[in-house]
Amino acid sequence: MRDFTMRMYRELCLSLLRNGYETQTVAEFFENPASRVCLIRHDVDSWPSNALKMALIESDLGIHTSYYFRRSPLSVNDSVIKGIVSLGHEIGYHYEDLAATDGDYEAAIKRFKRNLEFFRGYYPVQTIAMHGRPLSPWDSKALWNRYDYREHDIIAEPYLDLDFNVMAYLTDTGNCWDGEKYSVRDHVVSPYKFNVHYSDDLIDLISDGKLPEQFMLNIHPARWNDIWLKWMIRYYVLTVPKYLAKKALKQYRRKRDSI
Secondary structure (H helix, E strand, O other), X not given: OOOOOHHHHHHHHHHHHHOOOEEEOHHXXXXXXXXXXXXXXXXXOOOHHHHHHHHHXXXXXXXOOEEEEOOOOOOOOHHHHHHHHHOOOEEEEEEOHHHHOOOOHHHHHHHHHXXXXXXXXXXXXXXXXXXXXXXXXXXXXXXXXXXXXXXXXXXXXXXXXXXXXXXXXXXXXXXXXOOHHHXXXXXXXXXXXXXXXXXXXXXXXXXXXOXXXXXXXXXXXXXXXXXXXXXXXXXXXXXXXXXXXXXXXXXXXXXXXXX
């Protein structure tokens, strides 16, 4: 079976249900955490129609997850966001304000508040998650070194508030499940390391009981496509060059920082 398709995503969701994992939105977890749980967080960087397809699959299986949207024409689609909300999923803000303002903290917090209110026009947003912007020197999480997102009725930012010593983290960055090491910012400090590359490998881990009681999957809906041509364009035209650029950027920054 070709990987990173909607059919494969359905199989992944079914494996969670078959093996006794509860699913919660990020907000639900912070309000009342389940003991055996998978948090599915979707970063909707682009191609929002794919996010709605995933939301429909999840709704059909009785699963509720969290969708984080950028304030970008590539991400925001009015009917998609309304559709996902109508299915009972959580909407959050995928913020990149410090990178978008080139490190201007005052402008960044103003931008953050405007965009948060925009998304609260769709849903009572309670959680946020950083968008990496790998080509920017600015990590938008640094905004919270000067400001406090809780002052804006935000209860959690997964990168900052989850205990990754307890909760494992797996991301589909690079259209694989072991691409985290090549990512500039989509990674966490965690003792959990898994020999997993394909979605079938991840399903085997779940079925064999080799994952902890709590783990998060970071899903980028734009990476998952049933249509062959769309899948080929996403992987060979967009993903592979981006992966190589990220790898080169990490090596450059590592050398620069060692001088």
